[in-house]
Amino acid sequence: MPPNDTPQPAAPSGRSTTPHNAVAADAGGDDDPLSCQKGGLTVRVVIDTPDTQPPLTGWLPEQVVAAMDAAGLAAGTLDLRVVDDAAMGQMHDVFHGDPSPTDVLTFDLRDVPEDTLEGDVALCVDEAARRAAERGHAVRDEVLLYAVHGLLHLLGEDDHTPADYARMHAREDALLTAIGVGPRFAVPTTSGSDGGEA
Numbered sequence: 001m002p003p004n005d006t007p008q009p010a011a012p013s014g015r016s017t018t019p020h021n022a023v024a025a026d027a028g029g030d031d032d033p034l035s036c037q038k039g040g041l042t043v044r045v046v047i048d049t050p051d052t053q054p055p056l057t058g059w060l061p062e063q064v065v066a067a068m069d070a071a072g073l074a075a076g077t078l079d080l081r082v083v084d085d086a087a088m089g090q091m092h093d094v095f096h097g098d099p100s101p102t103d104v105l106t107f108d109l110r111d112v113p114e115d116t117l118e119g120d121v122a123l124c125v126d127e128a129a130r131r132a133a134e135r136g137h138a139v140r141d142e143v144l145l146y147a148v149h150g151l152l153h154l155l156g157e158d159d160h161t162p163a164d165y166a167r168m169h170a171r172e173d174a175l176l177t178a179i180g181v182g183p184r185f186a187v188p189t190t191s192g193s194d195g196g197e198a
Contacts, residue, residue: 036061040075040116041068047082049125052139056082059140063179064147068117070178071155076117078154080147088124103127106150113156121150137184145184148172 034045034057043061051057060080068076083091085101093099107120128142135142152168152175159165173183 033058034061036065038065038069041065041073042077043068043080044078045080045082048087049082049084052125052128052143054138054140056140056143060144060147063144063181064151066179067144067148067151067175070175071151073117073155077119078117078147078151079120080123080150081120082123082125082143085124085126088122088127091122101127103131104146104150106153108154117154119150119154121147123147123150135184141181141184144181145172145176148175 034047036043043064045056045061047056060082064078064080068078088101088105089099091105092102095105101124103124105122107122109118109120110116123143123146125139125143128146129139132139132142149168149172152171157164157168157171159168169185172185176182176184
C-alpha cells in the first residue's frame, strides 16, 4: 500500500464530503459508550465489524476527544466509522478510484477550513490488525492512531513529502503520548519493517 493514503477528497462545490450515512456516526445519548462529549468537543463512533479485544466501545470516543483537546481544539465534531477491508475498499474505490483497502479515509465537512472542525473518518480494523501485529500493540491502539491521523489531516497536516510525513507522524505520537497512550507509529516493529503508514 502506498504511503500517505489519506487525502481529503473534494466535492465539486469545493466542500469535502462523503455520503453522510457512509461514514457519519449515529448520535448517541449521554451514556452511550460509542460517543463522548467534553465541552465543545464531540466524537461519535459506529463499529460495523466485531469489536476489538480489548474493545473500542467505551474507550475510543474518550481517547479521541482527549486527543482533540491535546491538539488545542475547543470545539469540533468527529464522526468515526470502523469498517472491514471490504467496506473500506468500496469507499476507497468510490472516492479515489482504488478498490484496495487502506487504513484511514478522512473527509472534511466544513465549507472553509476556518469553520469549526467537522469531519468524517473511516478506520479499517483489518488493516489495523495487520499493523498492530507488526508493531506489537493492541488493535485498538492502531485504530486510535488512525483516528488521530485523520484528525491531523482535518487540522491541515499533510504527509506527501518526506519532511511532512515525519512531522505529521511525530505529532501523532506526541498527541498519543499526551493522552497517556504513548507512541504507536514510531515504534520498532516485530517484523523488522520500517513502521509502515497510518
